[in-house]
Amino acid sequence: MRRVNGFGPAIAGWYREPNLPGFYYKQFVVTALFMPVMLGFIYLVSDAEGGGWRFHARLPFGHFVKRFGWVAYLLFVLTALLESALMLVALLLALAFAYGVVWLLKGVF
Known part of the structure; x- marks a missing residue:
């Protein structure tokens, strides 16, 4: 799975399986x-x-909610949103840093 310029499929979120350590x-x-x-x-x-x-394994949405409840699913979706937001912030910081380096080099030369 590949995202191009932030668009495309991805695997996100994180929710620990309480009965299976490491899963x-x-x-x-x-x-x-x-x-x-x-x-x-x-x-x-x-x-x-x-x-x-x-x-x-693959779980449909309804099975996850039946097993863990709505609160657990909302926390799960929140981790996906936070993970994605942090990736976007990291990208913006890298672009700002690159722009700053180019701006400084233009001033020096």
């Missing part, structure tokens, strides 16, 4: 400017060797 839930999202605009299936994942995730 947690991530949600498939479609983003615009790195912010989720459409939520998809929820996946049970674990960390894979060498980075990334190992996918173990």
Whole structure:
């Protein structure tokens, strides 16, 4: 999955599975400017060797809500939003830094 200029599919959010240590839930999202605009299936994942995730199960939204409740789902979506917002802030800071370096170099030369 690749996002181009902040648009496209991604895996976001984080909710720990209380009964299985080392496992947690991530949600498939479609983003615009790195912010989720459409939520998809929820996946049970674990960390894979060498980075990334190992996918173990797919859960529809309703099953997640039945198992953990609405409050847990809202917290889960909040983690996806925060994760995306932090990525957007990091991108804006990197662009501001690059602009500042170019501005300083133009003044020096």
